[in-house]
Amino acid sequence: MLFSRDPPPVRPVRVGSVPAVPGAHPPARHLPGAHPRSVLPARPVPLRRGEGAGPTRPQLPDAPHHRDAARRDRASAMEAAAILYVRHCAAAIFCRRVPPLCPVCGRPLRDAGLLSAPVSLQCPFVHGHRQHRAFLLRPTAGSFLREYDGNSDLHVGISSARGVVYHYNEEGVHRDESGWEQCISVPLVQPDMFELLQQWDQILEEFSMGEEWLPHRYEEHDHNCYTYALAFINSVLTAQGKQQMSKSEFTEKFVIPQTKNASKYITLHQELTTKDFYIVPLPDQEKQC
Secondary structure: OOEOOOOOOOOOOOOOOOOOOOOOOOOOOOOOOOOOHHHOOOOOOOOOOOOOOOOOOOOOOOOHHHHHHHHHHHHHHHHHOOOEEEEEOOEEEEEOOOOOEOOOOOOEOOOOOHHHOOEEOOOOOEOHHHOOOEEEEEEOOOOOOOOOOOOOOEEEEEEOOOOOEEEEEOOEEEEEOOOOOOEEEEEOEOOOOHHHHHHHHHHHHHHHOOHHHOHHHOEOOOEOHHHHHHHHHHHHHHHOOOOOOOHHHHHHHHHHHHHHHHHHHHHHHHHOOOOOEEEEEOOHHHOOO
């Protein structure tokens, strides 16, 4: 967390010992302009997949609105389904539902032992309105697991103690109580910062009333949503007698570790929308059967 009495060193976010996923390219090192497009990678290059047949698709009704509703229902179900990870035959097998037989060797996975027990990957996306006093990142339109294609615009904001998201665009400062349901979240305040916890909403509201955040001051590349969020963070750091952070420093320490994990998860999610499983060879030191 950024605001703490004795900040611990920031380390990249990892999910257990899950191997790196090919195609989940490292995000760019800097956030460009108003919309940090290059924080997350573009659509992954097609990679080697498992040979299992994809899930059978139900026949959709003829009416267009029924087809759209069915697509949304399937997408929601897919997002809610956990991604599982199984190690077997010197490979990592990612799936929504563990197959009875290993897709590599054809042997039963149930009898493979503890090391091959399935592990559920933690989704890196959270409900932004339940993340209090946090820096939030989401697509400008749509969600990460549906519409996001790696080239879409991204938007950032700061959440209040009640989960209201403050963010800035060409219309000025907004205070959203909905619309940030799938975000990357960077917590900002440690639980023992009692005075800051109590004053957070007042500080955020007073900061947002500043003339520099009026609509006519907005400029897509130089005075945007990221400018607003980072300026607020730096105003709190200054009040605490701490050194301010540049955009590149804040991005490197607090945003990039989160987006690397999100990149991996998006890659797996996209692969498993049409396949039963996705196979990644393990490094030599992790191989086991």
